[in-house]
Amino acid sequence: MPVTNPPAQARALYDARRTRMPIAPFTDADPSLGMADGYAVQEELIALLLADGDRVIGHKVGLTSKPMQKMVGVDSPDYGPVLASTVYRDGDTIPLDRFIQPKIEAEIVFVLGRRLQGPGVTVTEAHGAIAGAVAAMEIVDSRIEGWRIKLADTVADLASNGAMAISSRIVPLDGLDARLIGMTLTRKWRADRHRRRRRGARRPGGRRRLARQRARQERCRTRTRPPNHDRRAARRRADDCR
Numbered sequence: 001m002p003v004t005n006p007p008a009q010a011r012a013l014y015d016a017r018r019t020r021m022p023i024a025p026f027t028d029a030d031p032s033l034g035m036a037d038g039y040a041v042q043e044e045l046i047a048l049l050l051a052d053g054d055r056v057i058g059h060k061v062g063l064t065s066k067p068m069q070k071m072v073g074v075d076s077p078d079y080g081p082v083l084a085s086t087v088y089r090d091g092d093t094i095p096l097d098r099f100i101q102p103k104i105e106a107e108i109v110f111v112l113g114r115r116l117q118g119p120g121v122t123v124t125e126a127h128g129a130i131a132g133a134v135a136a137m138e139i140v141d142s143r144i145e146g147w148r149i150k151l152a153d154t155v156a157d158l159a160s161n162g163a164m165a166i167s168s169r170i171v172p173l174d175g176l177d178a179r180l181i182g183m184t185l186t187r188k189w190r191a192d193r194h195r196r197r198r199r200g201a202r203r204p205g206g207r208r209r210l211a212r213q214r215a216r217q218e219r220c221r222t223r224t225r226p227p228n229h230d231r232r233a234a235r236r237r238a239d240d241c242r
Contacts, residue, residue, distance in 0.1 A: 006037075010044030013143050013157055020100050022145035025153045035074060038155025045158065046081055058082035058109075060138070062159055072151050080159025088165045099141045102162055106185040109136045110178075111170055127178075132170035135183060139163040 009026055016023050026041070027033050046056065063069050063077045088094050096102070113131030141162030144153050154160050 006040040006044045009041045009156060010048060013041070013045050014048045016100075016143035020097075022100050022143055025144050025148050025150065026156060027150040027153055028148075031150075033150075033152035035078065035151055035155055038078075038152040041152075041156035042080065042158060045156070049083060055084040056081040057084045057087065060107075060159055060161065060164075062154075074151065078151070078155050078159060080155070080157075080161050082161070082164060083158075086161060086163045088163060090165075090168045092165070094139070094163060094165065099139065099162055100143060101147060102139045102141045105138045105140060106183045107136045107138045107164075108181055108183060109134045109164075109166055127173075130173055132172045133178070133181065134170050135167045137165045139165070 012023050015021075026037075050056070058081070059079050060082055061077045061079050063072065063074065069075060069077070110133050111131045112129050114129050116126060116129050139162040140160045142149060142154070142160050143157050149157070149160070
């Protein structure tokens with residue numbers, strides 16, 4: 001298909017969502033496709049899904065860190081819609097057969113207490129509109145075969161939207177620094193991954209603190225164990241590695 005045909009590309013993604021059959025990346029045919037091209041396809045795809053009766057109830061944001069933006073050659077985050085049909089609550093059963101190649105990610109969701117209307121919304125106004133935060137698990141999925149995605153592909157594909165399981169507990173942000181909110185992902189009560197918003201690393205001295213923590217962790221992994229009779233050294237080692 002012509003690479004400059006957003007309606008046809010949106011229809012291909014729409015059919016892939018319906019049949020669960022992935023398609024080749026658009027960037028295979030034209031590697032020069034960028035973020036703007038992806039959004040043109042995304043807009044057409046949203047129109048098709050809304051025509052089926054779905055609703056946009058929020059948005060997901062990606063590429064929020066400067067290192068990730070630099071890696072893909074952009075200077076701003078990307079985004080995609082959160083559809084009502086993809087949101088699950090506590091206790092819901094999520095059917096796996098609705099996905100093609102799902103992956104799971106721990107996420108923090110901000111719930112708006114009032115509507116924000118742009119353009120010109122400031123950070124202060126956006127923060128004031130937040131009612132609180134909830135823990136969530138995002139199931140990302142790709143209609144692009146083998147997850148061989150580039151920026152234009154994932155933006156066109158609703159930012160690789162799959163589904164979202166959201167906690168019912170809303171935590172107010174009053175008195176909290178949202179940049180330091182952390183999350184622990186566990187499986188069968190075993191911590192598999194600790195996720196912390198890296199915005200804290202951009203605070204003064206934040207990167208130095210992270211570097212010191214990594215260095216201490218490395219010392220704890222590689223340091224030889226002291227002799228059994230050297231109990232003071234053992235205690236110092238234990239304190240340092242906490």
